[in-house]
Amino acid sequence: MRPCLPVPRAATLFVAAALALLVADAEAAGAVHTVTIDGFAFKPSTITVRQGDTIEWRNTDPVSHTATAKEAGLDSGEIPANGTYRFIARKKGRFAYICTLHPIMKGELVVE
Amino acid sequence: MKTIPMALAAALFAATFAAHAQGGPNDAQIAAIVVTANQVDIDAGKLAESKAKHKDVKDFGRMMVKDHTGVNNSAKALVKKLHVTPEDNPTAESLKKGGQENVAHLKTLKGDAFDKAYIDHEVDYHQQVIDAMDKTLIPSAQNAELKALLVKVRPAFVAHLDHAKKLQAEYGK
Numbered sequence: 001m002r003p004c005l006p007v008p009r010a011a012t013l014f015v016a017a018a019l020a021l022l023v024a025d026a027e028a029a030g031a032v033h034t035v036t037i038d039g040f041a042f043k044p045s046t047i048t049v050r051q052g053d054t055i056e057w058r059n060t061d062p063v064s065h066t067a068t069a070k071e072a073g074l075d076s077g078e079i080p081a082n083g084t085y086r087f088i089a090r091k092k093g094r095f096a097y098i099c100t101l102h103p104i105m106k107g108e109l110v111v112e
Numbered sequence: 113m114k115t116i117p118m119a120l121a122a123a124l125f126a127a128t129f130a131a132h133a134q135g136g137p138n139d140a141q142i143a144a145i146v147v148t149a150n151q152v153d154i155d156a157g158k159l160a161e162s163k164a165k166h167k168d169v170k171d172f173g174r175m176m177v178k179d180h181t182g183v184n185n186s187a188k189a190l191v192k193k194l195h196v197t198p199e200d201n202p203t204a205e206s207l208k209k210g211g212q213e214n215v216a217h218l219k220t221l222k223g224d225a226f227d228k229a230y231i232d233h234e235v236d237y238h239q240q241v242i243d244a245m246d247k248t249l250i251p252s253a254q255n256a257e258l259k260a261l262l263v264k265v266r267p268a269f270v271a272h273l274d275h276a277k278k279l280q281a282e283y284g285k
């Protein structure tokens with residue numbers, strides 16, 4: 001059955017490629033917003049995005065921070081010094097978020 | 113009785129900073145002060161990581177080690193970039209001495225007594241470093257990048273002070 005082999009493989013490849021495109025599309029569809037972590041603060045402190053948009057946190061501090069709001073499904077884990085974390089806002093609402101390592105760091109994420 | 117050496121150390125610390133404020137430390141001296149100030153808190157944090165009784169005090173110690181190591185790495189990188197050789201000075205020396213005394217004192221304690229002494233000292237220490245930054249280090253820094261670094265890392269000390277005060281309300285004074 002050798003001649004048959006290329007067919008399912010090609011089909012698999014095709015499906016995989018289509019899926020990859022879809023994923024890429026979904027990500028490309030939303031805008032990308034940046035929040036800078038600078039001097040133990042989220043800047044801007046409130047960020048308003050549309051559902052499906054991507055938010056990128058860029059940590060410019062020499063220490064690790066997190067961006068965490070469980071209700072928003074946001075939990076970056078530790079973002080190291082000079083590291084970034086990307087998150088797609090899927091849930092609408094107004095969410096207060098914090099750095100779990102330094103809870104005096106507070107931000108707000110608004111997803112419309 | 114435990115508070116006497118601490119108060120003395122605080123007074124000494126304040127006095128050396130005051131003495132320096134007149135002429136103001138130069139950038140090489142500021143670099144030595146910053147690196148020492150971080151190292152002192154790393155050393156105490158390491159001890160707390162292993163000796164503290166309560167988990168949140170241990171976690172605080174671990175964070176002090178992590179954060180102050182990060183701050184120190186950025187300070188050391190800048191010093192290298194600027195070709196500044198940290199210059200020993202009375203303030204850095206008294207910081208170091210105070211840190212060694214604190215660690216020696218903490219080593220004699222355990223359990224609740226350790227947690228209380230460690231946290232009380234962390235509150236005082238971070239407050240003193242913030243005061244020193246505001247009154248002496250930031251105003252004296254000549255190099256713009258060094259000044260910017262001090263301004264950037266100052267909030268680390270503020271966040272730690274806030275955290276330490278919360279722990280102090282539970283385990284301290």
Ligand SMILES: [Cu+2]
Binds near residue numbers: 040064065066102
């Ligand atoms: Cu943080």
